[in-house]
Amino acid sequence: MKCPQCGSDTTQRLQVVHEQGTQLINTTSNTVGTGFNASPLASLGLAGARTKTTGTAQSAMAQRAAPPPRYPVVAGLGVVLFGLLCLAGDGWAKLGGLALMATGLYASHWAHAYNREKWPALYARWESSWLCSKCGCIYVQELN
Template identity: 45%
Template sequence: MQCPKCNSENTQRLEVVFHGGTQEINTTGTTVGGAHGGAFGIGGAVTKTKGQSQSILAQKSAPPSKKSFKAAVILFVIGILMLGGQGATAFLGFLLIAAGAYLGYKNFQFNSKEWPSLYQQWLDSWLCHKCGTTYHHAV
């Protein structure tokens, strides 16, 4: 694939750039210790770490994200809890439930209708390693 800006062939699909610069981290460590001084003691611990490490280029080449439902669920749950109150508290609870439902609906619409085409566009995008241009080219 040739870059449309500088004609370099040093290009890669964004998906390859992203996955090449992303590493999963999964470590386990063990610690053992002892002490004495009036009483003798021994103890130990096992620590586990999970995560992800990314290069800056991989971060810039990341696929589009789906919208989260966390905020919608939080609004909805707080609204339900507030419905047990009196007067203005119950009304505010109702408004929070409505806001949570609306936000959840909007996020669902984005994830099901807009995100698939954005993701496909990302899959069809390329990066030139010579000039840094990102361009779209369906394969």
């Protein structure tokens, strides 16, 4: 794959760049104290601390190469639920609840439509996108 801008051969698929730059963090670090000369009070605190860290770390490049996001339909539905709760109130709360429900319904409908109609094409485009490591440009090229 040659970069259309600079003609360099050192190109990588965005998907690969993204995966390589994303590290799954799943480490367990043990801190064990040596309590030989410590006072009895201090040794109580030296039983050992266990720290678990989970999550992902991304390089700046991996973030740039990230796939197009899907919009969470659930978020809109959450707003609808909150609006429902507001209906239990009176006066302005009811009105606000109705407005929230309408907004939430619209948002979730929009997200659903986006995920179904627009997102697959964006994702397919991302899958055939390449990153040139020489000039840093991102271009689309189908694999033959």
